[in-house]
Amino acid sequence: MNLPLIVGVDGSEPSLRAVDWAADEAVLRRASLRIVYASLWERYEGPALAPEVGGTSGRVAAEDILAAAARRALRHHAELPVTTADVLKEPEYALVREGxxxxxxxxGTRGRSGLADLLLGSVSLTVAARADCPVVVIRGNHNSRAVGGGQDHIVVGVADAPTAAVRFAYEEAKRRGAALEAVRAWRCPRHETVGHPLLTGGPERLHEERAAKELEQALADAPLEVRLRRRTAEGPAHGVLLAASRDAGLLIVGRRRPGRLGPHLGRVAHTVLHHSGCPVVVVPEPE
Structure with a gap:
């Protein structure tokens, strides 16, 4: 059996949608699913219980939330090994430790009221920035399923060298039997000029060609069984990836190694986590 897949729940509808996705993913990985409720979650995000949990805020016990989440996981995958845990810790600490x-x-996303799918809760953001393993944030207009729903490809943002995010994307594409679109963004400084008389096409062409070359280098070890689409696009990386997320089943981005200030999300990961049209995976680079 592979390492378990962890899903954090707080009784909200966004967290139960995360359970749906996680159950599918656990089956794809041939892994068990561990559902974690951190009892101090409400202190950070506020009450917003899903109708199927039952009761009213403040009167629902942790076991009720966990039981509802387990039923949700087993609804489509009756044979999936599922365990639950009530952890008396801050949710950020609990989920990073479980990871x-x-x-x-x-x-899941964790906003309030009708903004639940537009705002990213502090717990999700912190876990994505600090976990030692990949973190999946379920957001966007999707059907809460890890497969199907007409989303036949996944997208990975590519830097200038092979990364943990790219390797994760290869494995995810193989598990799903999905095409993988590898995207490299590039930009041309507004006032840049090229002085060499033999160069034609302007500075934009040079930057585009450089991006294409870097993309090829980063994908040099791509498995033959992965249906790989290579694409370069002009624009800021976060904008290019947000556009690519609109019809994708999954968007994968990397997280840089911790710096002097500790783990943190870069601008690209931070932006797509808040605005992506599909679930986002943040993959940490090894230290």
Whole structure:
């Protein structure tokens, strides 16, 4: 059995949609699913219980939330090994700690009222920035399923060298039997000029050709069984990836190694986590 997949729940509808996605993913990975409720979650995000949990805020016990989440996981996958845990810790600490022995951590968006799918909760953001394993944030206009729904490809943002995010994307594409679109963004400084008389096409062409070359280098070890689409696009990386997320089943981005200030999300990961049209995976680079 592979390392378990962790999903954090708080009784909200976004967290139960995360359970739907995580159950599918656990089956694809041939892994067990561990559902975690951190009892201090409400202190950070506020009450917003899903109707199927029952009761009213403040009167629902942790076991009720976990039981509702387990039923949700088993609804489509009756044979899936599912365990639950009520952890008396802050949710950020609990999920980051659980992620040390997991294949991935899955969380939902956690806004309030009608903004639940537009705002990213502080718990999700912190876990994505600090976990040792990939973190999946379930957002966007999707059907809460890890497969199907007409989204036949996944997208990965590519830097200038092979990365953990790219390797994760290869494995995810193989598991799903999905095409993988590898995207490299490029930009041309507004006032840049090229002085060499033999160069034609302007500075934009040089930047585009450089991006294409870097993309090829980053994908040099791509498995033959992955249906790979290579694409370069002019524009800021976060904008290019947001556009690519609109019809994708999954968007994968990397997280840089911790710096002097500790783990943090770069601008690209931070932006797509808030605005992506599909679930986002943030993959940490090894230290």
């Amino acid at each position: 040390r022995d997991a294949s991935a951590v899955v969380v």
